[in-house]
Amino acid sequence: MNQASLHRLLSSKSEDQSPESFFQLRMATNLSLIQNLFFSLYPEEKHASSFEHLMVLLPKLYETRPEELKLQDMERVSSGNWYQSEQMVGMQMYVEHFNKDLNGLLEKLPYLKDFGVNFLHLMPITTRPSGENDGGYAVNSYHKVDERYGSQKDLLNLTKKLRKEGMYLMLDFVVNHTSNEFPWAKKAKKGEKKYQDFYYTYPDETIPKEFEKTLPEVFPETSPGNYTYIPEMKRWVMTVFNSYQWDLNYTNPEVFLEMLEQLVKLSNLGVDVIRFDALAFLWKKMGTISQNLAEAHMLVSLFRMCLQVVAPGTIFLAEAIVAPKEIVKYFGEGIHYGNECEIAYNASLMALLWNSIATKKTILLYKSLENVPDKPKDGTWLNYIRCHDDIGLGYENQFIEEIGWNPGQHRKFLLDYYCQRLDWSPAKGLLFMYNPKTDDGRITGSAASLLGLEKAIEENNDTLINASVSKVILLHGIVLAFGGIPMFYAGDEIGTINDYSFLEKDDKKGDSRWVNRPYQDWGTIEKLSKKKLPQSKIFHTLKRMVQIRKESPVFADKVQPALYHTGNHHIFAFERTDASSQGLLVLCNFDENSQVVDTSWIMKLGYFAKGEPKDLVSNKKVSLQSGLLQLDPYQILWLKRA
Ligand code: GLC
Numbered sequence: 001m002n003q004a005s006l007h008r009l010l011s012s013k014s015e016d017q018s019p020e021s022f023f024q025l026r027m028a029t030n031l032s033l034i035q036n037l038f039f040s041l042y043p044e045e046k047h048a049s050s051f052e053h054l055m056v057l058l059p060k061l062y063e064t065r066p067e068e069l070k071l072q073d074m075e076r077v078s079s080g081n082w083y084q085s086e087q088m089v090g091m092q093m094y095v096e097h098f099n100k101d102l103n104g105l106l107e108k109l110p111y112l113k114d115f116g117v118n119f120l121h122l123m124p125i126t127t128r129p130s131g132e133n134d135g136g137y138a139v140n141s142y143h144k145v146d147e148r149y150g151s152q153k154d155l156l157n158l159t160k161k162l163r164k165e166g167m168y169l170m171l172d173f174v175v176n177h178t179s180n181e182f183p184w185a186k187k188a189k190k191g192e193k194k195y196q197d198f199y200y201t202y203p204d205e206t207i208p209k210e211f212e213k214t215l216p217e218v219f220p221e222t223s224p225g226n227y228t229y230i231p232e233m234k235r236w237v238m239t240v241f242n243s244y245q246w247d248l249n250y251t252n253p254e255v256f257l258e259m260l261e262q263l264v265k266l267s268n269l270g271v272d273v274i275r276f277d278a279l280a281f282l283w284k285k286m287g288t289i290s291q292n293l294a295e296a297h298m299l300v301s302l303f304r305m306c307l308q309v310v311a312p313g314t315i316f317l318a319e320a321i322v323a324p325k326e327i328v329k330y331f332g333e334g335i336h337y338g339n340e341c342e343i344a345y346n347a348s349l350m351a352l353l354w355n356s357i358a359t360k361k362t363i364l365l366y367k368s369l370e371n372v373p374d375k376p377k378d379g380t381w382l383n384y385i386r387c388h389d390d391i392g393l394g395y396e397n398q399f400i401e402e403i404g405w406n407p408g409q410h411r412k413f414l415l416d417y418y419c420q421r422l423d424w425s426p427a428k429g430l431l432f433m434y435n436p437k438t439d440d441g442r443i444t445g446s447a448a449s450l451l452g453l454e455k456a457i458e459e460n461n462d463t464l465i466n467a468s469v470s471k472v473i474l475l476h477g478i479v480l481a482f483g484g485i486p487m488f489y490a491g492d493e494i495g496t497i498n499d500y501s502f503l504e505k506d507d508k509k510g511d512s513r514w515v516n517r518p519y520q521d522w523g524t525i526e527k528l529s530k531k532k533l534p535q536s537k538i539f540h541t542l543k544r545m546v547q548i549r550k551e552s553p554v555f556a557d558k559v560q561p562a563l564y565h566t567g568n569h570h571i572f573a574f575e576r577t578d579a580s581s582q583g584l585l586v587l588c589n590f591d592e593n594s595q596v597v598d599t600s601w602i603m604k605l606g607y608f609a610k611g612e613p614k615d616l617v618s619n620k621k622v623s624l625q626s627g628l629l630q631l632d633p634y635q636i637l638w639l640k641r642a
Pocket residue numbers: 134137138174241277278319388389
């Protein structure tokens with residue numbers, strides 16, 4: 001049982017139902033965990049006074065929480081794991097590219113509601129340096145709205161409206177680094193030692209050079225190395241991402257305490273889900289790659305346990321784009337079981353789906369998914385196919401080898417397939433951050449372009465257009481049904497292709513991820529009633545699938561999906577069940593040709609008990625020929641067991 005469940009249990013038994021009494025209860029329940037985590041990171045002999053500070057800080061922060069949110073917190077805790085519901089359907093967007101600013105977004109809520117979205121992830125909207133700023137991930141403030149998006153009042157207005165509409169909001173907490181213009185960085189540059197100690201700064205290169213021996217490079221093309229020399233302070237500073245993003249030094253407890261305040265301020269704006277950006281990087285240790293360290297997990301759990309005392313209705317999403325067995329750990333394991341993040345990006349599923357599209361086979365998909373350790377039952381995945389970042393090829397080499405492929409050559413094939421180095425490939429993607437030292441590269445591009453729509457439209461080839469439309473529906477159909485929160489990337493619901501305008505902008509042209517950060521195409525949206533357009537087919541099919549998801553509790557993330565091997569390497573099959581006898585069998589064909597599967601196992605699962613089952617996607621009954629079920633090229637079937 002995780003701490004949230006314990007709070008639910010205790011509060012249901014408590015006679016005093018006031019928010020204050022509930023706060024005291026959470027404080028008492030989490031205290032020994034907080035103490036333990038704190039002193040494991042910051043030994044008591046040296047840091048007892050910082051712990052005392054934390055004890056004073058928590059009630060103070062609770063006082064700053066708006067009354068309305070305190071009441072909502074109580075409702076959320078008592079209602080259980082709201083984030084696992086089949087009602088959750090997300091969309092991620094750049095506010096300025098969606099409809100200009102926060103007020104513009106407000107005007108488009110009817111569009112989002114009509115499509116079925118009830119959960120928004122807005123890309124960073126707080127102040128940032130002018131010029132290069134990593135799309136706002138270089139933060140000048142953690143809660144002050146940048147004027148290009150509107151005012152603080154506009155944000156509060158938006159969060160209020162979302163609450164009224166029963167919608168949820170996710171914003172980023174860029175917990176690993178600030179910009180080089182953040183007030184602490186400015187003071188550090190002026191020579192204030194206190195703030196130089198908020199970052200990893202060094203008078204010379206001795207220590208940086210030692211660290212560099214084992215640290216990988218995140219942006220090798222544009223920001224090689226992990227340190228930047230700052231002439232104003234005559235010191236080197238650790239900059240794992242871009243040279244203008246300074247890594248925070250969490251070995252200093254003052255940094256944790258200050259960041260906790262920033263986190264609460266963000267949550268108090270009415271944010272429901274906090275995206276913990278780049279959290280795998282939070283702790284650094286010489287001689288390691290400084291990712292996924294045990295201390296990073298303790299730190300995340302410490303943030304979780306503290307925010308749960310102050311604002312239990314706000315939950316965390318782990319942005320850990322790391323190896324599958326490492327991602328699962330961000331839900332909390334061992335003594336922190338279920339006490340880190342409630343949600344984590346299912347980056348493994350995402351990358352594997354792109355592998356299956358390119359290879360037309362599902363062997364690596366099965367092999368890898370079957371080896372992902374189970375997540376805690378209170379955690380859930382955020383399932384997606386594209387986001388604002390690149391697609392990394394983070395498959396386990398061992399599994400690639402077991403299939404009989406060479407990992408290096410296989411990754412090269414995937415880069416060739418997606419990044420326009422094979423004439424026959426339908427994909428139009430771009431290479432991102434190729435590192436000649438390691439031969440590593442990543443892929444960027446919009447879902448529709450990577451799935452062939454851009455090329456098919458250029459060639460005016462209806463067969464290819466239809467194939468790419470089917471692929472867009474196939475991948476989203478998996479994400480909608482797999483278990484967890486499906487997150488659409490704005491524009492993908494209408495098959496938006498690559499946007500090359502970044503190449504003309506000085507502050508963007510070095511970062512090819514901008515090719516998939518397009519403006520929402522409201523012109524096309526106006527034409528969606530023209531049923532023949534590929535964009536209309538995508539939109540209307542996905543919209544119907546979202547509705548189907550919301551109408552059936554079998555889509556809620558209560559039971560892990562069960563994978564089934566069909567004997568056909570082009571097919572992916574999994575079943576979702578719930579506590580009643582309801583079931584949903586998903587069958588996917590990753591091949592460009594029709595494929596058949598034997599149905600004896602499907603019969604045994606009971607899908608034909610009442611005659612031929614209906615495929616919910618096409619709304620047609622499936623029919624068998626000689627006991628075989630046929631799937632069209634790239635078809636996805638959602639079969640429902642009544
Ligand atoms: C996360 C973001 C990415 C950003 C990085 C550094 O990975 O998703 O866009 O570049 O953090 O903040």
